[in-house]
Amino acid sequence: xxxxxxxxxxxxxxxxxxxxxxxxxxxxxxxxxxxxxxxxxxxxxxxxxxxxxxxxxxxxxxxxxxxxxxxxxxxxxxxxxxxxxxxxxxxxxxxxxxxxxxxxxxxxxxxxxxxxxxxxxxxxxxxxxxxxxxxxxxxxxxxxxxxxxxxxxxxxxxxxxxxxxxxxxxxxxxxxxxxxxxxxxxxxxxxxxxxxxxxxxxxxxxxxxxxxxxxxxxxxxxxxxxxxxxxxxxxxxxxxxxxxxxxxxxxxxxxxxxxxxxxxxxxxxxxxxxxxxxxxxxxxxxxxxxxxxxxxxxxxxxxxxxxxxxxxxxxxxxxxxxxxxxxxxxxxxxxxxxxxxxxxxxxxxxxxxxxxxxxxxxxxxxxxxxxxxxxxxxxxxxxxxxxxxxxxxxxxxxxxxxxxxxxxxxxxxxxxxxxxxxxxxxxxxxxxxxxxxxxxxxxxxxxxxxxxxxxxxxxxxxxxxxxxxxxxxxxxxxxxxxx
Numbered sequence: 436x437x438x439x440x441x442x443x444x445x446x447x448x449x450x451x452x453x454x455x456x457x458x459x460x461x462x463x464x465x466x467x468x469x470x471x472x473x474x475x476x477x478x479x480x481x482x483x484x485x486x487x488x489x490x491x492x493x494x495x496x497x498x499x500x501x502x503x504x505x506x507x508x509x510x511x512x513x514x515x516x517x518x519x520x521x522x523x524x525x526x527x528x529x530x531x532x533x534x535x536x537x538x539x540x541x542x543x544x545x546x547x548x549x550x551x552x553x554x555x556x557x558x559x560x561x562x563x564x565x566x567x568x569x570x571x572x573x574x575x576x577x578x579x580x581x582x583x584x585x586x587x588x589x590x591x592x593x594x595x596x597x598x599x600x601x602x603x604x605x606x607x608x609x610x611x612x613x614x615x616x617x618x619x620x621x622x623x624x625x626x627x628x629x630x631x632x633x634x635x636x637x638x639x640x641x642x643x644x645x646x647x648x649x650x651x652x653x654x655x656x657x658x659x660x661x662x663x664x665x666x667x668x669x670x671x672x673x674x675x676x677x678x679x680x681x682x683x684x685x686x687x688x689x690x691x692x693x694x695x696x697x698x699x700x701x702x703x704x705x706x707x708x709x710x711x712x713x714x715x716x717x718x719x720x721x722x723x724x725x726x727x728x729x730x731x732x733x734x735x736x737x738x739x740x741x742x743x744x745x746x747x748x749x750x751x752x753x754x755x756x757x758x759x760x761x762x763x764x765x766x767x768x769x770x771x772x773x774x775x776x777x778x779x780x781x782x783x784x785x786x787x788x789x790x791x792x793x794x795x796x797x798x799x800x801x802x803x804x805x806x807x808x809x810x811x812x813x814x815x816x817x818x819x820x821x822x823x824x825x826x827x828x829x830x831x832x833x834x835x836x837x838x839x840x841x842x843x844x845x846x847x848x849x850x851x852x853x854x855x856x857x858x859x860x861x862x863x864x865x866x867x868x869x870x871x872x873x874x875x876x877x878x879x880x881x882x883x884x885x886x887x888x889x890x891x892x893x894x895x896x897x898x899x900x901x902x903x904x905x906x907x908x909x910x911x912x913x914x915x916x917x918x
Contacts, residue, residue, distance in 0.1 A: 452506045458866040459544075460701045462487045466500070470871050471917055473699055475507045485500035492547045495524050499554065499869045503561065506917060509700075510563040522581075525550055525558075540756075542808065553789055555585050556606040559608050564718050572617050579613040579622075582606050600793045604633045604642050605784035605876065608651060612691055613653045614908045615658065623660035628667070635674060637837040644788025648781040650880055652677065687883030687905020692780070694769040694894055697874035699786045700761035704864040709752045709806060719752060719806055725798045733807040735820050749813060752867055754805035755866040759794060761787040762874060766918060769877050771896035774884065780877035780894075805864070873915070883910075 460467065463485060469478035472678045482488070482504060490495040495868035505511075521909035526550060560580045566575040590601045610627030634647035656679040668679055696813075709719035709730060764787075769780040794801070881890065883905035892899045894916045903910060 444452050458701075458703055459487075459868070460703070460866065460870065463870075467698065470507075471503070473915075473917055475504055478888065479504045479508070491744075492545065493867070495521055495528075495548050495550055496867060496869065498524060499558070500871055502558075503869075503871045504560055506565060511912050512581075515562055518558055518565070522558055522562070525555060538849055543804065544863050544867065546865075547598075548865075548867050551790065551868060552589055552600055552793060553603060553786065554872070555589075556582065556603040556748060557869075557872055559585065559606065560609050564911060567613075567616070575613050576617050576619075576746050579610045579617075579626075581676040582610045586846060599796050600643070600789075602633055603627075603784075604630045604645065605638070608648075608654075608783060608878075611658075612909070612911075614677075615654075616911075620658050620661050624662055624664065624667075627651060627655040627658055628671075631671065642789075643792055644785035645782050648783060648878075650781055650878070653682070657682070660687050679694060685882040685884065685905075686890065686907065687885040688907045689909050690881045690883055690890070691909060691911050692771060692879050692881060692892075693783075693876040693911070694780050694879075694916060695873035695875075695894075695913055696769075696877065696894065696916045697762055697764040697787075697870065697918060699870050699872040699874055700790050701761040701866040701870060702757050702790075702866045703760050704866055706753055706755050707802075709754060709802075711750055711776040713754075717810075725795055728799060730799065730802050730806050732810060734804055739827050750807050752806060752813070754802060754809055755864040756798070756801045757794060757866055761791065764874055765895050767880070767890065767895060769914075769916075770868065771879055771881055772890055772891040772893075773881055777811040778879050778881050780879040782875060783878045784876040785874075786872055786876075787899075790868070801864075808880045 466478050466481040466485060468473070469475070469481060479501075482497070482500055487493060488500070498517050498521035501512045502516075502521060505514035505517065507769070528547060531660055559582050562576040563575045564788045566572070568576065586602050593601055607626050607630035611623045611630065614620075614623035614626060631653055632643075634642050634651075636740070640646060652675055655671060656668055659665075659671070660681060677729055705723075707721065707723055711717075711719050717734065719730045721728055721730045766782075768782070771778040771780065778859070877894075883903060885905045885907070888903045888905050890901050890903060892901065892914055894914070895918065897916045897918070899914060901912065902913070
């Protein structure tokens, strides 16, 4: 009977490790499937039982998901308990030296998750809704002001006029709505104007997949009119190429309806092969759907000297980087019917477009980190082989030099194989994200009559009837549609 080589047995021992490195979505598949099926109680139970989210490095994800599931259950106080903890976590937690080291030696999934930039803005959206549903307008105002602070923090991350995601138009629109609800018309106008300017400054016809809503233009003109800013009305009539027509308020006030459709795109992993450019200076060529560009090896992160010749032996390197896989949903706008009138919702936030675009903006940083991580691992593998070979050679009592050499070579091969298997098993892109966020958010403002308003909602094959009591104020409602 043919014996199985010792190295093969070692590989078999490591197979559980290799197959345990699933993506984040796989580890939470049951939870996300329950959310998609609107089985929120089961989703909550699965979330609380999930061991992966109990790790300290994943605490932010647990807090955000727990806050979201309580929001979906209508437990708004409990929702904000967890969302506030998530908000504080982001404010107080910073990437540590330990995070950087573990990211370079293992993979970024092992470092503390601090959230995607757009996830931080949407924290304020859900917190504000929770407060408004509880009648806590002052607390909602705090969230409006925190949107400005989050915007400033985002802008501080990049150079002035950087072609990056530094503001969120939807967050600014929500900010304006909150100010308007609280009677702070001047602040509402400023928020609507900032959102309008953001759309106008976009290079293409859309801002991260969203065309400027007509409702935003109406909100801008209405608040400018209420403040008596005739010069601003004239300025934006020219900029927007439209004439402002005043619309009288209805006695029952207004309903601002958000339609949250689907779920945010899944973050998965893609593998690419980088080729050194031939100069022996640690610069590799990256070629993908993101474009082609040179990727430098980060000598400082690897604690190596740029004069080191250790990289010359690596002509090609495989790297793992994150990628978003959006789920397709119908782009048909939701329709709202009230008193025989139909109102069409407009797209306000498109996370299906936003998330991949933000990732594309930072892809060089992602690939550079992955390249550095892989080359450090390969150098560690080579060092382990050499050390094992020297150890066996120097401590062997074998008199036969050829046999001594074979034993040393075998030890080097085994050590290298062990490190290689470990490095392969731990090489992962960071595939974590707040995936229970919607893929798209539409919105529409509906004038109400005083008293009961029977409103019919339709989005694709989804229908719902709600009753809103018109009381002269601005009211909010968010309708979650699974598909």
